[in-house]
Amino acid sequence: MSKFYITTPIxxxxxxxxxxxxxxxxxxxxxxxxxxxxxxxxFFLTGVDEHGQKIAQAAREQNMTPQQLxxxxxxxxxxxxxxxxxxxxxxxxxxxKPHEKMVSHVLNTIQNKNLIYSGTYSGLYCxxxxxxxxxxxxxxxxxxxxxKKPITLSENCYFFKLSAFQKPLLRLIDTNEWVIEPEExxxxxxxxxxxxxLEDLAISREKVEWGIPIPWERxxxxxVWIDALFNYLSGIDWDGKNKKMPDYWPPxxxxxxxxxxxxxxxxxxxxxxxxxxxxxxxxxxxxxxTVGGQKMSKSLGNVLDPEELATTFGPDALRWLLLSEFxxxxxxxxxxSKFYDKYNADLSHGVGNLVRRTIAxxxxxxxxxxxxxxxxxxxxxxxxxxxxxxxxxxxxxxFETAIGAINDIVTFCDKxxxxxxxxxxxxxxxxxxxxxxxxxxxxRHLSWLIYPFMPKKSNVLFQLLGLKTETKKSxxxxxxxxxxxxxxxxxxxxxxxxx
Ligand SMILES: [Zn+2]
Numbered sequence: 001m002s003k004f005y006i007t008t009p010i011x012x013x014x015x016x017x018x019x020x021x022x023x024x025x026x027x028x029x030x031x032x033x034x035x036x037x038x039x040x041x042x043f044f045l046t047g048v049d050e051h052g053q054k055i056a057q058a059a060r061e062q063n064m065t066p067q068q069l070x071x072x073x074x075x076x077x078x079x080x081x082x083x084x085x086x087x088x089x090x091x092x093x094x095x096x097k098p099h100e101k102m103v104s105h106v107l108n109t110i111q112n113k114n115l116i117y118s119g120t121y122s123g124l125y126c127x128x129x130x131x132x133x134x135x136x137x138x139x140x141x142x143x144x145x146x147x148k149k150p151i152t153l154s155e156n157c158y159f160f161k162l163s164a165f166q167k168p169l170l171r172l173i174d175t176n177e178w179v180i181e182p183e184e185x186x187x188x189x190x191x192x193x194x195x196x197x198l199e200d201l202a203i204s205r206e207k208v209e210w211g212i213p214i215p216w217e218r219x220x221x222x223x224v225w226i227d228a229l230f231n232y233l234s235g236i237d238w239d240g241k242n243k244k245m246p247d248y249w250p251p252x253x254x255x256x257x258x259x260x261x262x263x264x265x266x267x268x269x270x271x272x273x274x275x276x277x278x279x280x281x282x283x284x285x286x287x288x289x290t291v292g293g294q295k296m297s298k299s300l301g302n303v304l305d306p307e308e309l310a311t312t313f314g315p316d317a318l319r320w321l322l323l324s325e326f327x328x329x330x331x332x333x334x335x336x337s338k339f340y341d342k343y344n345a346d347l348s349h350g351v352g353n354l355v356r357r358t359i360a361x362x363x364x365x366x367x368x369x370x371x372x373x374x375x376x377x378x379x380x381x382x383x384x385x386x387x388x389x390x391x392x393x394x395x396x397x398x399f400e401t402a403i404g405a406i407n408d409i410v411t412f413c414d415k416x417x418x419x420x421x422x423x424x425x426x427x428x429x430x431x432x433x434x435x436x437x438x439x440x441x442x443x444r445h446l447s448w449l450i451y452p453f454m455p456k457k458s459n460v461l462f463q464l465l466g467l468k469t470e471t472k473k474s475x476x477x478x479x480x481x482x483x484x485x486x487x488x489x490x491x492x493x494x495x496x497x498x499x
Contacts, residue, residue, distance in 0.1 A: 001039060001040065001041050002040050002041070003040065003041045003042070003043070003247065003248055003252075004031075004032070004035040004040040004041065004042045004043070004252050004253075005042075005043045005045070005236070005248040005249070005250070005251045005252050005253075006028050006031055006032055006035075006042070006043070006044050006045070006251065006252060006253045006254075006255065007028070007044075007045045007046070007232050007235070007251050007253075007254050007255065008021075008024050008025050008028045008045075008046045008255050008256075009021075009024065009255075009256050009257070009260060009264075010046065010047040010048050010049045010092060010094065010228055010231050011046075011047075011048050011049065011077060012048070012049050013048040013049060013050045013055065013069075013070050013073045013074055013077070013093075014054055014055055014058050014069075014073060016076075017076065017077050017080040017081075017306060017307075018303075018305075018306070019296070019303075019304045019305065019306050019309075020257060020288070022080070022084060022306035022322070023257075023286070023289075023322055024255055024256070024257055024286065025046055025081065025084070025086055026084060026086070026318075026319045026322055026323065027255060027286065027323060027328065027397070027399065028044060028046065028253075028255050029044065029084075029085070029086045029087055029088075029319075029452075030319070030323065030394075030399060030452040030453055031253065031255075031394065031397070031452070032044035032087060032088075032089075033087060033451060033452040033455060034394050034452040036087075037448070037451055037452065037475055038475055039474070039475065042089070043089045043090070043236065043248045044087065044088045044089050044090075045088065045089065045090050045092060045231075045232065045235040045236070046081070046086070046088045046090075046091060046092075047088075047090070047091045047092030047093055047094075047231060047235065048070075048073070048074050048077055048091075048092075048093055048094070049094050049224065049225075049227075049228040049231070050070040050074070050093055050094045050095040051094055051095070051208075051210055051211045051212065051221075051224045051227055051228075052130050052208070052210060052211060052224035053127075053130060053208050053209070053210065053211075054127075054128070054130055055069060055070065055210050056208075056209050056210040059210075066209075066210045067095065070093065070095055074091075074093055077091075078091060080306060080307055083306075083307060083310050083315055084306060084310060084315050084318070084319065085315050085316070085319070085455055085456065087455075090235050090236075092231045092234065092235040094227055094228055094231055096234070098234055098237070098239070099230070099231065099234035100212050101239070101240065102230060102233065102234045102238060102239055102240035103212050103222060103227050103230050103234075103240070104212065104213075104215045104240070105239070105240030105241050106230060106233075106240045106271075106275060107214060107215055107222065108215055108216075109240070109275060110160065110271070110274050110275065111216065113274065115160060115161045115164065115274050116158050116159065116160055116161070116203070117158065117159055117161070118156065118157070118158050118159070119156075119157065119158075119159050120154060120155065120156055120157070121153075121154070121155055121156075121157045121159075121202040122152065122153065122154035122155075123152070123153065123202075124138070124150040124151070124152060124153075125150050125151050125152070125153040126143040126145070126146055126148065126150045127151065128143065128145065128146040128148065129143060129145055129146065130223075130224055130225070131223075131225060132150075132153070132202065133150055138150070155205065155206050156206060156220075157202045157203070157204045157205060157206070157220065158202070158203055158204040158214060158217075158220060159200040159201060159202055159203065160200060160201045160203045160270075160271070160274075161200050162198055162199065162200050162201040162266075162267065162270050163197070163198050163199060163200050165198070165266075165269075165270035165273055165274070166193060166197070166198040168273060169193060169266060169269060169270065169273075170190070170193045170194065172269070172279070173186065173189060173190055173193070174190070177279070178269055178279050178283075179281065179282045179283065180265050180282075180283045180284075180285070181282060181283070181284045181285075181329065181397075182284075182285075182329035182330075184329075185258060185261055185265075185285045185329075188261065189261065189262070189265045189266065192262065192266075193266070198266070201267060202223065203222055203223050203226050204220040204221060204222055204223060205220065205221055205223060206219060206220055207219070208221040208224075211223075211224060211227065212227050225263065226267075226271075229263070229264075229267070229268050229271065230271075232251060232254070232280075233249070233277075236248045236249060245277065245278070249277070249278065250277075250278045250279060250280045250281055251280040251281065251282075252280075252281050252282065253280075253281070253282050253284055253397075254280045254282065254283050254284065255284050255286065256283065256284070256285050256286075257285065257286060257288065258285040258286065258287060258288065259288070260285075261285045264283055264285075265283055265285075284329070284397055285329075286328050286329055287326075287327075287328070287329060287330045287331040287332060288331050289325075289326070289331065289332050289333060289334050290331075290332075290333045290334075291303075291304060291333070291334060291335055292333070292335040292337075293333055293335075304334070304336075306318070309339070312499075313339065313343055313499070314496075315456070316453070316454035316455070316456050316457045317343055317347055317454070317496065319453050319454060320346065320347065320403065320450075320453050320454055321334075321339045321342055321343060322334070323399035323400065323403065323453065324342060324346065324399070324400050324403040325338060325339075325342065325400075326400065327398065327400050328397050328398065328399050328400065329397070340499055343496070343499055344498055344499065346403070346407055347495075347496040348496045348497065348498045348499070349498075350407060350410045351406070351410055351446065351450065351495070351496065352494060352495040352496035353414075354410050354413055354414065354439075354442075354443070354446075355443060355446075355461065355464065355495050356491070356494065356495070357417060357439075358413075358436070358439040358440060358442075358443055359443075359464060359489055359490070359491045360491065361422055361435070361436050361439065362436050362439075362440055362486065362489050363489060363491060364427040365427040365428075365432070365433060365436065366427075368485050368486065368487045369433060369436055369437050369440060369485065369486040369489075370433075370437070370485045371437060371482045371483065371484070371485065372430070372433065372434045372437055372482075375481065375482045376434065376438050379438045379441070379442070379481065380481040380482065382409070382412055383409070383441075383442065383445050383481055384481070386405045386406070386408065386409050386445075386449070387445075387449075387479055389401065389402075389404075389405040390402045390405045390406070390449060393405065394452070399453075402453075403453065405449075406446065406449050406450060409442060409445070409446065409449075410446075413439060413442055416435075416438070416439075417435075417439070420435050422435045422436065437482075437486075440465065440486050440489070441481060441482060441484070443461060443464075443465055444462075444465055444467065444478075444484060445478075445479075445481075446461065447459075447461035447462045447465065447467075448475065448478050448479070457495060457496075460492065460495065461495070463490075463492070464489065464490055464491070464492050465486060465489060466486060466487050466488030466489050466490070467484070
């Protein structure tokens with residue numbers, strides 16, 4: 001059995017769960033469900049990042065302890081992830097004691113290798129982001145996220161010798177030992193490493209009341225963003241000391257949004273190299289979306305809320321819609337009206353309508369619908385081709401292509417029904433039964449194919465076909481054509497009501 005370890009970034013617990021994070025997490029969930037369905041030993045890690053001055057401050061304003069605030073907000077994230085049918089194996093919180101202990105151990109190890117030294121840092125600091133910016137990173141002298149002028153801050157701190165890793169990283173990326181996708185993102189990191197000098201990284205701050213202390217100088221705390229990175233190790237229970245890494249290490253896919261590319265493509269692997277820990281197999285940075293051609297913003301009133309969208313379209317359909325609008329690795333545009341159009345085209349008129357038509361035809365025949373003596377070669381080949389495209393697409397994180405393969409099956413069947421005109425035949429006719437059998441077999445395959453995207457609808461479809469979901473045990477059997485006999489078919493509620 002192969003293992004599959006996938007991570008999303010952990011989300012800042014003081015933020016509300018937003019559509020961007022939902023996008024990353026849903027994509028990771030689709031991959032996780034696909035790998036589980038294929039029989040891989042899968043571990044899906046997500047969670048929240050809970051340290052930092054901002055949390056301490058927000059807690060004070062709300063008359064809470066920082067821990068109470070974290071508990072309350074972490075529960076909110078979990079609730080939204082439940083709504084979105086996120087099947088994580090572990091929801092990590094960076095205030096968990098084993099995580100804090102592990103980070104301390106790791107800092108000691110790096111310190112013992114003389115890769116940490118003390119110094120003074122002075123720079124442009126955004127309080128909102130809790131990070132320093134270089135003047136190049138600012139837009140019109142302001143923080144690109146908060147649109148506020150950063151303050152100049154000078155403080156004692158510890159530095160990590162990031163500069164020592166510039167050449168090793170360049171070599172590893174160039175030789176594809178450190179794999180960054182898509183290609184544009186890889187080129188972006190290569191370009192940066194070739195043209196700029198990597199500076200050492202300030203890793204601690206003074207007087208942060210809500211953070212992990214530097215083990216040998218407790219007046220300093222590790223910078224919240226850095227502590228957060230190590231969740232990928234504590235999330236699979238590495239203690240920071242054991243020479244043998246947990247079985248799931250290294251991650252097979254680390255999914256991120258492109259806004260945190262440098263952090264994950266340069267700083268994170270540098271820390272791992274400093275600890276002699278194998279690098280993740282793939283770092284994949286997806287694109288951003290605009291809403292109706294504009295950047296999402298409160299002032300424009302075009303902020304899309306994942307919970308509201310799940311109420312409007314249903315969580316299953318929302319997952320489908322978010323991943324089908326534009327290619328995953330690229331930037332794209334979404335909007336409510338595009339969602340309505342796609343929902344009606346793909347789901348209500350597409351999959352949903354095919355299910356309703358097929359089951360209506362099947363119910364006209366009273367007996368069990370058995371595989372015909374001569375298998376329909378066109379159907380068998382069509383389904384085999386669709387599976388091939390679908391599997392290749394999911395392995396390459398091309399969700400939109402996998403969805404396209406499903407839509408093509410539906411189109412094929414709609415044409416088949418129209419040209420074979422089953423309504424002209426008597427249900428006792430062998431030809432009628434062959435037509436219905438072909439269509440039912442397609443629905444059975446569809447219930448597998450839609451599962452990673454729409455787990456709940458997939459189960460409903462299995463039930464309508466009279467097949468227990470437990471039969472989903474082996475994909476290799478499920479993928480065969482023409483072996484299953486259909487009994488107990490039923491016409492349930494409309495799968496995707498028109499909106
Ligand atoms: Zn900021």
